Amino acid sequence: xxxxxxxxxxxxxxxxxxxxxxxxxxxxxxxxxxxxxxxxxxxxxxxxxxxxxxxxxxxxxxxxxxxxxxxxxxxxxxxxxxxxxxxxxxxxxxxxxxxxxxxxxxxxxxxxxxxxxxxxxxxxxxxxxxxxxxxxxxxxxxxxxxxxxxxxxxxxxxxxxxxxxxxxxxxxxxxxxxxxxxxxxxxxxxxxxxxxxxxxxxxxxxxxxxxxxxxxxxxxxxxxxxxxxxxxxxxxxxxxxxxxxxxxxxxxxxxxxxxxxxxxxxxxxxxxxxxxxxxxxxxxxxxxxxxxxxxxxxxxxxxxxxxxxxxxxxxxxxxxxxxxxxxxxxxxxxxxxxxx
Amino acid sequence: xxxxxxxxxxxxxxxxxxxxxxxxxxxxxxxxxxxxxxxxxxxxxxxxxxxxxxxxxxxxxxxxxxxxxxxxxxxxxxxxxxxxxxxxxxxxxxxxxxxxxxxxxxxxxxxxxxxxxxxxxxxxxxxxxxxxxxxxxxxxxxxxxxxxxxxxxxxxxxxxxxxxxxxxxxxxxxxxxxxxxxxxxxxxxxxxxxxxxxxxxxxxxxxxxxxxxxxxxxxxxxxxxxxxxxxxxxxxxxxxxxxxxxxxxxxxxxxxxxxxxxxxxxxxxxxxxxxxxxxxxxxxxxxxxxxxxxxxxxxxxxxxxxxxxxxxxxxxxxxxxxxxxxxxxxxxxxxxxxxxxxxxxxxxxxxxxxxxxxxxxxxxxxxxxxxxxxxxxxxxxxxxxxxxxxxxxxxxxxxxxxxxxxxxxxxxxxxxxxxxxxxxxxxxxxxxxxxxxxxxxxxxxxxxxxxxxxxxxxxxxxxxxxxxxxxxxxxxxxxxxxxxxxxxxxxxxxxxxxxxxxxxxxxxxxxxxxxxxxxxxxxxxxxxxxxxxxxxxxxxxxxxxxxxxxxxxxxxxxx
Numbered sequence: 001x002x003x004x005x006x007x008x009x010x011x012x013x014x015x016x017x018x019x020x021x022x023x024x025x026x027x028x029x030x031x032x033x034x035x036x037x038x039x040x041x042x043x044x045x046x047x048x049x050x051x052x053x054x055x056x057x058x059x060x061x062x063x064x065x066x067x068x069x070x071x072x073x074x075x076x077x078x079x080x081x082x083x084x085x086x087x088x089x090x091x092x093x094x095x096x097x098x099x100x101x102x103x104x105x106x107x108x109x110x111x112x113x114x115x116x117x118x119x120x121x122x123x124x125x126x127x128x129x130x131x132x133x134x135x136x137x138x139x140x141x142x143x144x145x146x147x148x149x150x151x152x153x154x155x156x157x158x159x160x161x162x163x164x165x166x167x168x169x170x171x172x173x174x175x176x177x178x179x180x181x182x183x184x185x186x187x188x189x190x191x192x193x194x195x196x197x198x199x200x201x202x203x204x205x206x207x208x209x210x211x212x213x214x215x216x217x218x219x220x221x222x223x224x225x226x227x228x229x230x231x232x233x234x235x236x237x238x239x240x241x242x243x244x245x246x247x248x249x250x251x252x253x254x255x256x257x258x259x260x261x262x263x264x265x266x267x268x269x270x271x272x273x274x275x276x277x278x279x280x281x282x283x284x285x286x287x288x289x290x291x292x293x294x295x296x297x298x299x300x301x302x303x304x305x306x307x308x309x310x311x312x313x314x315x316x317x318x319x320x321x322x323x324x325x326x327x328x329x330x331x332x333x334x335x336x337x338x339x340x
Numbered sequence: 341x342x343x344x345x346x347x348x349x350x351x352x353x354x355x356x357x358x359x360x361x362x363x364x365x366x367x368x369x370x371x372x373x374x375x376x377x378x379x380x381x382x383x384x385x386x387x388x389x390x391x392x393x394x395x396x397x398x399x400x401x402x403x404x405x406x407x408x409x410x411x412x413x414x415x416x417x418x419x420x421x422x423x424x425x426x427x428x429x430x431x432x433x434x435x436x437x438x439x440x441x442x443x444x445x446x447x448x449x450x451x452x453x454x455x456x457x458x459x460x461x462x463x464x465x466x467x468x469x470x471x472x473x474x475x476x477x478x479x480x481x482x483x484x485x486x487x488x489x490x491x492x493x494x495x496x497x498x499x500x501x502x503x504x505x506x507x508x509x510x511x512x513x514x515x516x517x518x519x520x521x522x523x524x525x526x527x528x529x530x531x532x533x534x535x536x537x538x539x540x541x542x543x544x545x546x547x548x549x550x551x552x553x554x555x556x557x558x559x560x561x562x563x564x565x566x567x568x569x570x571x572x573x574x575x576x577x578x579x580x581x582x583x584x585x586x587x588x589x590x591x592x593x594x595x596x597x598x599x600x601x602x603x604x605x606x607x608x609x610x611x612x613x614x615x616x617x618x619x620x621x622x623x624x625x626x627x628x629x630x631x632x633x634x635x636x637x638x639x640x641x642x643x644x645x646x647x648x649x650x651x652x653x654x655x656x657x658x659x660x661x662x663x664x665x666x667x668x669x670x671x672x673x674x675x676x677x678x679x680x681x682x683x684x685x686x687x688x689x690x691x692x693x694x695x696x697x698x699x700x701x702x703x704x705x706x707x708x709x710x711x712x713x714x715x716x717x718x719x720x721x722x723x724x725x726x727x728x729x730x731x732x733x734x735x736x737x738x739x740x741x742x743x744x745x746x747x748x749x750x751x752x753x754x755x756x757x758x759x760x761x762x763x764x765x766x767x768x769x770x771x772x773x774x775x776x777x778x779x780x781x782x783x784x785x786x787x788x789x790x791x792x793x794x795x796x797x798x799x800x801x802x803x804x805x806x807x808x809x810x811x812x813x814x815x816x817x818x819x820x821x822x823x824x825x826x827x828x829x830x831x832x833x834x835x836x837x838x839x840x841x842x843x844x845x846x847x848x849x850x851x852x853x854x855x856x857x858x859x860x861x862x863x864x865x866x867x868x869x870x871x872x873x874x875x876x877x878x879x880x881x882x883x884x885x886x887x888x889x890x891x892x893x894x895x896x897x898x899x
């Protein structure tokens with residue numbers, strides 16, 4: 001297992017290096033000039049050239065790459081852990097990602113945990129009673145949840161639960177405007193509020209997470225339920241289940257065996273979805289005014305903020321690789337053949 | 341399914357326990373904005389972003405401002421552009437022989453840090469501007485437009501030229517400053533009201549200078565350059581919120597609102613529903629439809645001002661077939677202005693009869709106009725050599741009407757109206773939304789968009805000459821926002837004369853001629869001037885408007 005992990009990490013590093021170089025060149029093919037956005041109200045030739053110089057865009061591409069990586073004398077670069085400075089906010093990209101990423105991780109992780117806990121039993125029930133009422137209900141729910149994009153559900157939830165019923169807090173971000181956030185330790189509001197001994201802030205942070213999490217759970221549960229149901233149904237038709245039933249094992253134990261077999265492909269889907277949602281949660285972040293990494297990424301792209309784009313892509317990719325590695329390890333634990 | 345329902349119920353019950361959250365407490369308002377300041381440096385990367393400007397104008401102070409004209413029918417306080425008043429300047433004098441302005445500064449003005457405002461702050465501000473050390477040299481640009489001596493393009497080529505000389509800007513004593521002009525230029529006072537010329541607290545800025553960043557741009561962009569304005573920065577989380585607290589030392593008196601929480605709510609529909617619940621007191625940049633739906637809503641009011649926002653079409657003179665004046669005129673006659681006002685702006689706009697905002701000094705309604713007339717449009721199109729549009733199919737790419745994709749919710753209905761109207765007379769227009777940054781690059785720098793709709797760019801310097809210089813003078817002669825790549829010898833020759841003309845009547849006559857020339861040529865096709873609108877609590881009064889459209893929190897009062 002140890003060699004397997006080392007091998008996977010090594011492959012992941014090679015992927016990251018390749019991606020770094022590819023992204024560096026690809027974003028420079030974007031159909032606009034970042035210097036022109038900067039000069040904005042003063043796009044004189046002199047100001048434009050000044051902006052290009054400030055951004056280092058007047059240097060040859062390889063010199064720019066060297067500076068980005070930290071191989072030139074212009075200052076620290078990526079190899080020293082410096083992602084550069086945002087061209088929009090003039091803040092270090094590393095610290096901005098450290099601020100925005102936990103918001104998304106908190107949202108997506110809680111959503112996936114709940115979606116997982118909800119979807120697996122629902123999928124199992126559907127598979128254990130094929131054609132039954134619960135199975136039909138699961139089918140209808142799957143169709144319903146997946147029929148509209150998440151931002152539509154988010155806006156609907158805001159309208160119903162905040163505006164019409166007044167149950168949920170306003171979609172104003174992670175906390176009420178009147179609340180001071182706890183000192184940032186981990187970046188996760190729920191954890192930092194507890195570390196700071198502020199249970200009221202913890203509760204408020206949870207309240208503000210309710211609707212965005214509900215939106216994501218509502219949308220994510222559809223495919224997970226379908227996947228679990230199909231895999232479970234397939235596992236229940238397998239020979240080892242037939243044998244277990246014939247051997248007179250209790251139905252609960254047989255179902256557990258079948259679930260283990262069904263979980264491997266389902267975990268793959270969940271892993272892929274999780275990686276996707278790190279950047280894909282942007283619509284939900286937008287609806288609920290959450291300052292997450294997705295919003296940061298979109299803003300970076302729209303403003304042609306090269307250092308921010310590069311930083312976000314690298315961090316999301318690295319995280320996705322870690323998630324995929326984790327999924328593979330779980331896969332390997334479920335099915336030892338994977339390691340070999 | 342049962343589990344999921346239970347979960348949803350549990351979640352909603354948990355929320356119900358919290359109850360609605362009330363942001364409004366005494367002397368605090370919640371202002372919902374599409375974004376919060378990305379930076380607060382006048383010469384920084386975010387200086388052209390309007391939400392960043394909102395931060396700047398509330399924490400810093402200009403030398404000059406406009407006197408108040410009164411309150412318009414909608415309830416907004418509007419400025420009198422014919423009358424300047426001193427802000428940090430108490431009185432001033434101009435010597436036309438030496439072209440020197442002598443500014444007598446206000447005594448006893450204290451900033452957020454308690455530092456007292458003196459002449460050294462003014463000199464520092466101009467030194468910093470001339471250093472062109474920021475990523476966007478806005479301070480230099482504005483001083484250049486105002487013909488402040490020494491602020492020439494030479495600073496970009498010659499590092500030695502970046503040092504401010506006493507014969508340019510000089511502190512005579514602690515409360516007297518002289519600023520010299522290189523030529524007589526009536527733009528001096530209008531330009532010194534613009535946010536990019538607001539005054540820094542030199543002591544504060546120097547305390548945060550480093551060897552690598554001697555003009556403290558990082559500090560201004562990431563902490564706060566709050567100087568002598570009505571508000572200071574209490575907390576600032578980029579991408580989320582900024583909280584302004586009243587500057588107790590403000591020279592016009594402590595602001596009536598103690599704290600202003602500016603919160604980012606990117607979805608305009610969410611800004612609207614939050615405002616309707618009473619949890620927020622002010623918002624802007626809703627779509628015309630959303631503003632319209634809020635009219636008459638209980639506890640709310642929608643206020644608007646006919647300011648300087650407008651909708652116009654760009655037809656690139658260097659790209660065929662828009663080099664054909666008859667074609668441009670045919671398009672002008674084909675635009676259904678009234679339908680755009682009714683459907684696109686819900687009546688909150690009016691036809692635009694020149695290329696300068698109609699409230700600006702020097703505006704002239706031009707004799708040449710292009711009222712909506714499809715028969716005339718068809719006839720002019722035939723005169724252009726394209727009867728019923730025959731022959732235009734060869735220019736498919738040129739007729740892509742380009743607009744910023746981020747503006748879809750506002751201009752979406754309008755571009756569809758224009759497309760239908762043009763097709764009706766035989767012009768094969770298609771629609772081409774592109775990202776705003778790309779739109780800016782292609783209109784302002786590359787100037788390679790053949791056909792575009794713009795409701796975004798405006799001249800915030802309140803003067804017809806300032807507007808005409810930016811939008812109509814040839815790009816190589818200072819027309820830095822000449823989006824249609826228009827070049828006309830008469831305009832290029834007339835502007836330098838108008839710029840130095842000291843007789844206002846003669847200057848206005850020259851500016852009127854320039855406007856007429858541009859309208860004849862359809863240099864830009866003006867369509868409508870639309871109202872700048874705000875939605876606010878009916879308990880909030882005193883809203884004022886300035887040409888940058890940024891709210892001045894000092895003017896607000898909460899009942």
